[in-house]
Amino acid sequence: xxxxxxxxxxxxxxxxxxxxxxxxxxxxxxxxxxxxxxxxxxxxxxxxxxxxxxxxxxxxxxxxxxxxxxxxxxxxxxxxxxxxxxxxxxxxxxxxxxxxxxxxxxxxxxxxx
Amino acid sequence: xxxxxxxxxxxxxxxxxxxxxxxxxxxxxxxxxxxxxxxxxxxxxxxxxxxxxxxxxxxxxxxxxxxxxxxxxxxxxxxxxxxxxxxxxxxxxxxxxxxxxxxxxxxxxxxxxxxx
Numbered sequence: 001x002x003x004x005x006x007x008x009x010x011x012x013x014x015x016x017x018x019x020x021x022x023x024x025x026x027x028x029x030x031x032x033x034x035x036x037x038x039x040x041x042x043x044x045x046x047x048x049x050x051x052x053x054x055x056x057x058x059x060x061x062x063x064x065x066x067x068x069x070x071x072x073x074x075x076x077x078x079x080x081x082x083x084x085x086x087x088x089x090x091x092x093x094x095x096x097x098x099x100x101x102x103x104x105x106x107x108x109x110x111x112x113x
Numbered sequence: 114x115x116x117x118x119x120x121x122x123x124x125x126x127x128x129x130x131x132x133x134x135x136x137x138x139x140x141x142x143x144x145x146x147x148x149x150x151x152x153x154x155x156x157x158x159x160x161x162x163x164x165x166x167x168x169x170x171x172x173x174x175x176x177x178x179x180x181x182x183x184x185x186x187x188x189x190x191x192x193x194x195x196x197x198x199x200x201x202x203x204x205x206x207x208x209x210x211x212x213x214x215x216x217x218x219x220x221x222x223x224x225x226x227x228x229x
Contacts (some may be wrong), residue, residue: 004155028192034217042204042220088155089145099169100146101218103155 002027004103006089012112021107023089024071033065033072034101036088043088046074055079079111114146117221119205133191134224138207145188147180148204149173151175156204159183163210164186169182195228202226 007022025033036043046062047056049065049072055064060079065072077081085096090101118137126132138145144163146157150181159178160170164185174180177195182188192199205219 100158
């Protein structure tokens with residue numbers, strides 16, 4: 001059965017800290033891995049990763065995929081209170097042109113001032 | 114606003130009633146997905162459409178659930194004879210699938226269903 005596992009499930013840090021969120025997966029016919037940020041509403045898209053070893057970066061956030069070891073990490077540097085959210089990892093797997101996303105349970109990040 | 118929209122945003126209903134939710138995807142997107150999310154869990158896939166064709170349904174989608182996308186634009190999700198276990202956030206997402214590749218899914222704000 002396809003599965004996506006995120007760790008840790010929750011994390012509390014101080015403003016300015018750097019955090020690393022982990023996502024491992026076991027799926028058939030992997031197509032892409034996506035990271036989303038969810039505050040008290042729908043998930044908002046952060047990154048889509050399809051190739052190993054290529055870092056994607058957006059401001060203080062960056063992510064990289066290792067297709068050999070079947071995991072991805074999401075780094076957030078110089079955290080701010082506005083980074084407090086649930087970070088969801090999802091994998092797109094399956095046949096032609098992919099299919100629905102398989103989500104992990106998420107990592108709840110709390111950044112205190 | 115050119116994002117994914119959903120209506121209503123909140124719905125409270127009594128057990129046994131039928132409810133219908135609507136999703137309007139981003140206009141140029143040809144794929145539309147429905148997910149369900151409960152507290153402490155990531156979204157779980159329910160079904161998806163490519164244009165007007167329903168291509169896949171999850172085992173989670175019982176016979177009481179039906180979805181349509183009649184003209185390949187907006188979609189509706191109906192739940193008949195609601196049960197308390199149906200209480201959840203129902204999320205709609207859309208994406209564009211081209212000949213060469215697929216693109217990321219964008220989510221709507223969700224409809225929060227509470228069954229009393």
